[in-house]
Amino acid sequence: MKADVDTNKAPGAPMYASAEKIYPREMKGRWDSLSKLATITLLGLFYVVPWLTWDERQAVLFDLPARKFYLLGLTLWPQDFPYLAVLLIIAALSLFFFTALLGRVWCGFACPQTVWTEAFIWMEQWTEGTRSQRMKLDKAPWNWNKLRRKGSKQFLWVTFSLWTGFTFVGFFVPIRELGPELLTFSAGGWATFWTLFYGFATYGNAGYMREQVCKYMCPYARFQSAMFDKDTLIISYDEKRGEPRGSRKRGADPGTLGLGHCIDCTLCVQVCPTGIDIRDGLQYECIACAACIDACDSVMDKMNYPRGLVRYSTEHSMEKGETRILRPRVFVYAALLLLLVGGLVTSMATRTPIILDVIRDRNFLYRELPDGGIENIYTLKVINQRDEARNFRLTVDGVPGIEIDGVSGPVAVDGSGVLSLPVRVRAPADSAYGIMNIWFTVTDVEDPSITMTEDSRFLGPTP
Amino acid sequence: MIKEEYRGTRQWSRNSQAIAIVVWISFLSAAIGTMLFFALFDPVDLTGIFDEDLDIGREAGYAAGFFFFWVLSAISSAVTAWLVRTAPKRDKKRRG
DSSP: OOOOOOSSSOSSOTTSOSOSSOOOOOOOSHHHHHHHHHHHHHHHHHHHGGGOEETTEESEEEETTTTEEEETTEEEOGGGHHHHHHHHHHHHHHHHHHHHHHSTHIIIIIOHHHHHHHHHHHHHHHHHOSHHHHHHHHHSOOOHHHHHHHHHHHHHHHHHHHHHHHHHHTTTTTHHHHHHHHHTTOSOHHHHHHHHHHHHHHIIIIIIITHHIIIIIOHHHHHGGGGOOTTSOEEEEOHHHHOSOOOOOTTOOHHHHTOOSOOOOOHHHHTOTTOOOGGGOOOTTOOOOOHHHHHHHHHHHHHTOOSOSEEEEOHHHHHHSOOOOSOHHHHHHHHHHHHHHHHHHHHHHTOOSEEEEEEEOTTOOOEEOTTSOEEEEEEEEEEEOSSSOEEEEEEEESSTTOEEESOOSOEEEOTTOEEEEEEEEEEOTTTOOSEEEEEEEEEESSOTTOEEEEEEEEEOOOO | OOOGGGSOOOOOOHHHHHHHHHHHHHHHHHHHHHHHHHHHOOHHHHHHHHOTTOOOOHHHHHHHHHHHHHHHHHHHHHHHHHHHHTSOHHHHHHHO
16 A cells, blocks of 8 residues: 655544554555565465475475485485584574674564564455554454454464465475375374464464564574674664654755654654664664665655665764675674585585494393304494495404304395394404404495495403 | 554563563474484384383374473473572662
8 A cells, every 4th residue: 555644743643542562554665575575485485395396206305204304306314414403503604694794684584473474464454454444443343344354364364374384294294195184184193283283373473473572582683683783784764864853744845944854754663563663773673674664765755855764774884874894703604604505515415325323232242152252233224325226235344353144245225215234243252352343334236435334342251 | 752552562561471482482492402302313212212012103202202392491491580580689789
């Protein structure tokens, strides 16, 4: 809708008593378009990605029941957990990096809380109308119109939330099977539970809690100022230009009235989803959504004043008119990021597609054989990370004459399969004493460059 | 001066704030804890440790682990929040 600006008196007539909840006013503008684009892109990704296929399986599937993660062509195993940990550190560092440069863009445009809240506000606007209509509706007694509007809002919210919960679970169990199962109530109990759980969380967070989450519950909102400096992009009100604020007739010269450019229309306050007044300066409630910029620009256009009374700027730019983008903190974050991303990519590119785990049988120290040899028992887990079946040769070394008993020739492991192999390892009596370090090696028969070694202990009698 | 009617005045009471923070932060901790824990241990391998006859699936194992971590960290968060909020006021005064 178009903002109606009455230049003589502040809109939002006093017939609306003190609001119990925040009714953010809708506002069109450059930043609103950007935010819509971000919301549609991010939500689109979320709802579409689980339906994509890659090599006849779900392209992105964190298959928890099978303990395997599929990311496009990549299969990750629990043993690849360090990658996930590094990935999380990279995500955190990126957040620091972008916060130092651009302030709270994450909050304003990319945070799931913002994105889903935005979607829920759209549904609210479709069913209940504009800000003043919503306020009026909430004040009105229950009648057919109110019931119909509130009812359709709830219907949209609940449906959307359930679909969101279903999509979320679809990242963890195959979504094409989950969908029909949920509809016929034959899905597993836990899949159903998590669908409802995530759906309910979405409904509560985006429908009701909204900005309260940012204000009271978000740790990032509290500590983001630590990444800020005077060159960080923030939303600021140009006090020098705006003050003294005051209402005036359209076309009146502010100079002769002794006024600044702020006409005190309070639109910037009305559009604010966290209910602050940006003209009071930077406040930690500000999530940098830029709604107030759009609001103020639209008023400046009407008044024929230049835009940007409220604008994205930096403290330095406001004081001295210039901003330093390249500064030590940005370099440090960027260098750390490059280092980690480089390391992760190299490590992933050069990783061997085979994993060997050795578990020593702890209930069993050692056994002396009739021929005087010493025997220990292990379970070898060979994981083939390739999609096709491979043959592997197992060897053990570290003690003179040590050998694996009962495994002759190579062992076959299915594509993306795990072979759990209990083995007896024997060493001659004269070489096995006390605790000795040994190592198992698994080697691909066809391609000996694919090999992995894992250490273990071999126990013998105390010398 | 902005009249309150233009501004959202909705604010949570201190109790609602505390509950929301405790629930949310312990949820985050539990999510991280669950992820780390089950990256190292397979619930199917673990059930045998508690009870030989316990035969629950992986998904139930994950859920049990998650709620265990959630309850544990919620208790920790709640007690911490309560102690911080009910600390003797006099200390504050003396420090100035």
